[in-house]
Amino acid sequence: MSLGKVDLTKIKPYGDTLNDGKMQLSFTLPVPKGDEADEAAKQLARKMGLSEASVVHSHDLGVGYTFFIMYGNCSHTVDYSVIEVPKVDLEFMDKKGVEQYIEENIKRDVVIIGACTGSDAHTVGIDAIMNMKGFDGHYGLERYKGIEAINLGSQVANEELVAKAIALNADAVLVSQVVTQKDVHIPNLTQLVEMMEAEGIRDKIILVAGGPRLSHELAQELGYDAGFGPGSFANHVATFVVKQMVERKLI
Amino acid sequence: MILLNSKLGLNPEVIERARTAARNIALETQGFIDKNTTVTVERTVARLLGIDGVDEIEKPLPNVVIDNIKDGGGLSEGAAFWIGNAMVNTGLSPQEIAEKVNVGEIDLTKLPIADNDKIYKTVWEIAKKTTTGIKQNRKFREDFIRNVGEGKKPYLYVIVATGNIYEDIVQAQAAARQGADVIAVIRTTAQSLLDYVPYGPTTEGFGGTYATQENFRLMREALDEVGKDVGRYIRLCNYCSGLCMPEIAAMGALERLDVMLNDALYGILFRDINMQRTIIDQFFSRVINGYAGIIINTGEDNYLTTADAVEEAHTVLASQFINEQYALLAGIPEEQMGLGHAFEMNPKLENGFLLELAQAQMTREVFPKAPLKYMPPTKFMTGNIFRGHVQDALFNLVSIWTGQGIQLLGMLTEAIHTPLLHDRMLSIENAQYIFNNARDLGEEIEFKQDGMIQKRAQYVLGEAEKMLVDIEKEGIFATIEKGKFGGVKRALEGGKGLKGVIEKSDNYFNPFIELMLGGDK
Numbered sequence: 097m098s099l100g101k102v103d104l105t106k107i108k109p110y111g112d113t114l115n116d117g118k119m120q121l122s123f124t125l126p127v128p129k130g131d132e133a134d135e136a137a138k139q140l141a142r143k144m145g146l147s148e149a150s151v152v153h154s155h156d157l158g159v160g161y162t163f164f165i166m167y168g169n170c171s172h173t174v175d176y177s178v179i180e181v182p183k184v185d186l187e188f189m190d191k192k193g194v195e196q197y198i199e200e201n202i203k204r205d206v207v208i209i210g211a212c213t214g215s216d217a218h219t220v221g222i223d224a225i226m227n228m229k230g231f232d233g234h235y236g237l238e239r240y241k242g243i244e245a246i247n248l249g250s251q252v253a254n255e256e257l258v259a260k261a262i263a264l265n266a267d268a269v270l271v272s273q274v275v276t277q278k279d280v281h282i283p284n285l286t287q288l289v290e291m292m293e294a295e296g297i298r299d300k301i302i303l304v305a306g307g308p309r310l311s312h313e314l315a316q317e318l319g320y321d322a323g324f325g326p327g328s329f330a331n332h333v334a335t336f337v338v339k340q341m342v343e344r345k346l347i
Numbered sequence: 348m349i350l351l352n353s354k355l356g357l358n359p360e361v362i363e364r365a366r367t368a369a370r371n372i373a374l375e376t377q378g379f380i381d382k383n384t385t386v387t388v389e390r391t392v393a394r395l396l397g398i399d400g401v402d403e404i405e406k407p408l409p410n411v412v413i414d415n416i417k418d419g420g421g422l423s424e425g426a427a428f429w430i431g432n433a434m435v436n437t438g439l440s441p442q443e444i445a446e447k448v449n450v451g452e453i454d455l456t457k458l459p460i461a462d463n464d465k466i467y468k469t470v471w472e473i474a475k476k477t478t479t480g481i482k483q484n485r486k487f488r489e490d491f492i493r494n495v496g497e498g499k500k501p502y503l504y505v506i507v508a509t510g511n512i513y514e515d516i517v518q519a520q521a522a523a524r525q526g527a528d529v530i531a532v533i534r535t536t537a538q539s540l541l542d543y544v545p546y547g548p549t550t551e552g553f554g555g556t557y558a559t560q561e562n563f564r565l566m567r568e569a570l571d572e573v574g575k576d577v578g579r580y581i582r583l584c585n586y587c588s589g590l591c592m593p594e595i596a597a598m599g600a601l602e603r604l605d606v607m608l609n610d611a612l613y614g615i616l617f618r619d620i621n622m623q624r625t626i627i628d629q630f631f632s633r634v635i636n637g638y639a640g641i642i643i644n645t646g647e648d649n650y651l652t653t654a655d656a657v658e659e660a661h662t663v664l665a666s667q668f669i670n671e672q673y674a675l676l677a678g679i680p681e682e683q684m685g686l687g688h689a690f691e692m693n694p695k696l697e698n699g700f701l702l703e704l705a706q707a708q709m710t711r712e713v714f715p716k717a718p719l720k721y722m723p724p725t726k727f728m729t730g731n732i733f734r735g736h737v738q739d740a741l742f743n744l745v746s747i748w749t750g751q752g753i754q755l756l757g758m759l760t761e762a763i764h765t766p767l768l769h770d771r772m773l774s775i776e777n778a779q780y781i782f783n784n785a786r787d788l789g790e791e792i793e794f795k796q797d798g799m800i801q802k803r804a805q806y807v808l809g810e811a812e813k814m815l816v817d818i819e820k821e822g823i824f825a826t827i828e829k830g831k832f833g834g835v836k837r838a839l840e841g842g843k844g845l846k847g848v849i850e851k852s853d854n855y856f857n858p859f860i861e862l863m864l865g866g867d868k
Binding site (some may be wrong): 158251252 | 619727
């Protein structure tokens with residue numbers, strides 16, 4: 097895109113012309129379909145800072161509610177030039193790199209425990225990181241030479257996870273939270289940190305959280321060393337764990 | 348030799364060999380099942396005899412009664428024996444007896460033992476009343492469908508999962524008005540590991556809503572109401588799995604549920620429930636589901652969330668064969684077997700669609716009468732809802748093409764949250780468009796002889812047959828111990844719920860097996 101110069105201190109959405117502010121959105125309002133409903137949706141969009149808001153489609157949901165698809169031009173801008181986002185700032189190694197790093201720098205097997213904790217029964221995330229097969233062509237930790245990966249599976253109580261971490265002398269604990277209805281994962285994740293602190297093992301273990309709605313920032317806020325969201329693979333987590341072990345002298 | 352009118356050139360002898368091996372696998376454990384009972388099987392008997400309600404600490408009375416019998420060392424005779432004995436002794440109803448057990452006025456195993464024939468006769472009368480009621484439920488469903496109508500297959504199956512039954516009802520009625528044929532109320536995630544069934548209407552849950560008999564009743568009523576409006580019988584689905592499989596089946600039979608997730612092996616593999624416990628529980632739960640006319644859904648799709656859908660396709664088929672045979676032993680006809688599979692291959696795979704098509708068509712041909720339950724992409728759904736909607740469209744196309752029975756609709760927001768009201772509408776619209784637009788595609792299209800699709804199906808069938816012959820030699824328990832399904836290993840004595848398994852005595856009595864399995868439907 098070379099037409100026009102982007103002012104990074106004032107960016108807004110791009111549709112087909114710089115700074116046109118084009119946005120699409122869809123939502124439901126609890127009112128029956130009709131002209132009044134469309135008007136309500138437009139007023140709402142204007143309050144959200146969208147000018148020339150138009151309802152391009154509305155659909156009766158059958159219970160006196162209406163679904164809308166809308167376009168509008170965003171009037172707000174943000175200053176991109178001053179944005180700073182905390183993230184796992186690492187050059188990620190691939191599987192071979194991690195294995196070699198362990199051999200050269202740690203010189204023993206790294207014990208990594210993974211679990212899907214609390215009431216969460218959705219192991220797809222932890223399985224993708226831990227299991228032999230891995231995900232989307234990226235092998236899981238079980239296949240790594242120099243890593244002893246133990247996947248405790250679903251619905252593991254925090255007590256059980258802490259007990260296992262102590263019994264197995266774990267170097268790292270990976271916690272996966274997938275189902276997040278009513279934000280149940282937050283107190284659950286916090287409780288684990290508190291329990292590890294109470295047992296005096298928190299600073300001896302690399303503690304990592306993962307899941308579709310977990311950012312690195314949120315994980316750190318909750319007392320974790322790192323958070324891995326969507327698009328993370330076993331080698332990302334492994335790189336972080338082994339480098340932290342060396343950095344924090346936990347070998 | 349190929350299957351007459353097989354589009355895939357499947358060899359019927361291979362299918363027959365696979366089926367025979369599965370039959371022998373199921374028969375081998377049936378002896379074990381017949382010799383044992385479990386706490387939840389006995390609580391189910393208590394429920395079917397009319398015991399319901401909870402004590403002051405919310406402990407269900409069926410648990411109170413069974414614990415009382417267990418503590419007295421009497422569970423080997425079965426709950427029916429002790430409840431019948433108490434009825435003969437006191438002249439009270441099972442519910443009145445349960446209430447007296449709860450306050451310590453009756454200790455079931457300490458009462459004088461009455462004449463055996465008298466006990467049987469007393470229990471039989473009540474049991475007969477219950478099974479007659481369930482038969483009437485079945486008839487009500489059939490009459491409703493005959494008089495009002497039902498949706499075309501594949502039935503559109505959507506889930507509601509707000510945690511609050513009253514909110515679920517709003518969403519379920521909306522979904523029915525939008526075109527859904529089956530409403531599944533997802534259970535709160537931890538319920539499968541509870542060794543009791545919660546009681547009453549519930550408004551709190553995580554990732555789903557508690558399965559309680561009252562919640563079943565409320566939703567059934569709401570779906571009948573909306574069904575009359577839209578001119579279609581709306582089927583209600585719940586989860587007959589976990590540590591209370593047969594109890595949930597009983598509740599579902601009493602409240603006229605229509606579809607139940609009910610797999611012989613799922614609890615063992617994915618909830619780490621002890622395999623001996625599950626194999627006994629699944630039998631009684633399926634006897635009840637079979638009698639109540641409930642379509643069971645098996646859980647093979649779950650293998651593909653932990654194992655690769657291309658490499659492990661044969662394990663899905665092998666498990667379907669096994670589930671079929673366990674279901675037949677429990678009296679479930681093929682027309683009630685919603686054998687499960689899924690559209691879970693990596694979307695980046697070249698010609699992946701052809702492999703999915705081969706798998707779905709193969710399943711159709713191997714189980715011609717079963718209302719196959721087809722599960723949508725979940726593993727490779729991302730936050731990209733636009734691509735997700737296209738993945739779901741391909742899934743819908745395979746389904747209408749190959750005549751699947753129950754279509755669990757994919758949601759474009761699958762990887763993000765439990766479905767919002769309009770997510771459901773969009774997915775119903777997607778399916779209706781494709782089902783209508785390509786309704787008879789399967790009638791028109793044949794596959795190239797020895798082409799990619801035919802060869803793939805033949806290969807998967809051959810691998811499944813090999814696997815089943817291996818399992819037949821080794822036994823199902825040993826196979827699971829080796830991690831051959833879904834890549835998950837479980838130990839014979841491991842997992843949850845083994846303590847609830849009890850060997851039956853010669854005097855054991857459960858009238859419902861006979862009434863439901865042998866009785867006329």
